[in-house]
Amino acid sequence: MKPSQLADGEEIQADLRTHWKALVGPIIVLVVAVVALIGVAAFGEGTSWGRWALLVVAVLAVVLVWLATVLPVWRWSSTHYVFTNRRISHRYGLLTKKGRDIPLYRINDVAMEKGVLDRILGCGTLVVSDATEKAGMELYDVPHVEEVQVMLQNLLFGGDDGSDDGEFPPMEPRRR
Numbered sequence: 001m002k003p004s005q006l007a008d009g010e011e012i013q014a015d016l017r018t019h020w021k022a023l024v025g026p027i028i029v030l031v032v033a034v035v036a037l038i039g040v041a042a043f044g045e046g047t048s049w050g051r052w053a054l055l056v057v058a059v060l061a062v063v064l065v066w067l068a069t070v071l072p073v074w075r076w077s078s079t080h081y082v083f084t085n086r087r088i089s090h091r092y093g094l095l096t097k098k099g100r101d102i103p104l105y106r107i108n109d110v111a112m113e114k115g116v117l118d119r120i121l122g123c124g125t126l127v128v129s130d131a132t133e134k135a136g137m138e139l140y141d142v143p144h145v146e147e148v149q150v151m152l153q154n155l156l157f158g159g160d161d162g163s164d165d166g167e168f169p170p171m172e173p174r175r176r
Contacts, residue, residue, distance in 0.1 A: 006084065007086065009085075009086075010084050010085060010086045010087075011084060011085050012082060012083070012084050013083045013084055013085060013151060013155060014081075014082070014083040014148065014151060015080060015081075015082050015083075016080065016081045016082075016083075016142060016143060016148070017076065017077070017079060017080060017081075017143075018076060018079055018081075018140060018141040018142070018143075019121060019122075019123035019141040019142070019143045020143075021117070021121050021123065021141060022072070022076050022141055023072070023073060023076060025068070025072070026068060026069040026072045026073055027069070029064060029065065029068040029069050030065055030069045033061040033064055033065050033069075034061075036057055036061060037054070037057055037058060037061055040053050040054050040057045041054055071094070074094055075092075075094060078091075078092060078093060078094060078097075079091070079092040080092070081139050081142060083148070083151065083152060083155065085104075085155060086103060086104055087101045087102060087103050087104060088101065088102045088104070088107075088128060088137065088139075088152070089101045090137055090139060100137060102128060102130045102137055104155055104156055106130040106131050106132060107128055107129070107130050107131075107152075107156060108129055108130060108131050109127075109128070109129035109136070110126065110127070110128055110129075110149060110152055110153065110156075111126075111127040111129070112124055112125070112126055112127070112145055112146065112149050113125040113127065114145065118141075118145075122143065122144055122145075123141050123142060123143050123144070123145055124141075124142060124145035124146075125138060125139065125140050125141070125142065125145070126138075126139040126142045126145055126148060126149060126152075127139075128152075
């Protein structure tokens with residue numbers, strides 16, 4: 001998130017991308033495509049079919065690498081989870097940028113999900129429910145998800161003194 005997208009007094013607490021595990025599949029596809037090219041070039045060298053086989057495999061490899069490596073890496077690099085002292089922001093999209101913001105004062109539940117692989121790699125899904133009619137926000141493959149959840153809880157309750165004196169929730173705009 002750019003500083004020009006922040007409101008007055010708003011500060012970025014964390015700007016995260018999805019976990020690197022999202023890049024494992026694309027990297028494996030890239031390695032397999034390169035190995036296939038090298039294999040066809042080595043075994044087909046000096047044969048009549050070698051040149052044609054190399055051309056076919058090269059075209060298939062370029063298409064496969066574009067679809068299964070370049071696009072996912074581009075998608076990964078364009079997805080951001082931004083936590084500020086006032087809101088949570090999810091920005092994504094390759095050509096068309098999309099996003100959703102949830103003000104902190106609207107959040108009424110924060111849940112975390114971690115599968116076995118997520119536990120090993122230290123990531124997970126953060127599910128943020130808000131007090132609106134829209135479904136909550138699911139942030140997938142958040143690195144260090146437990147630390148992010150604690151940070152979010154601190155942002156939510158850092159300004160609340162715990163008393164029930166009728167004060168507004170932290171950071172909530174004044175009602176008129």
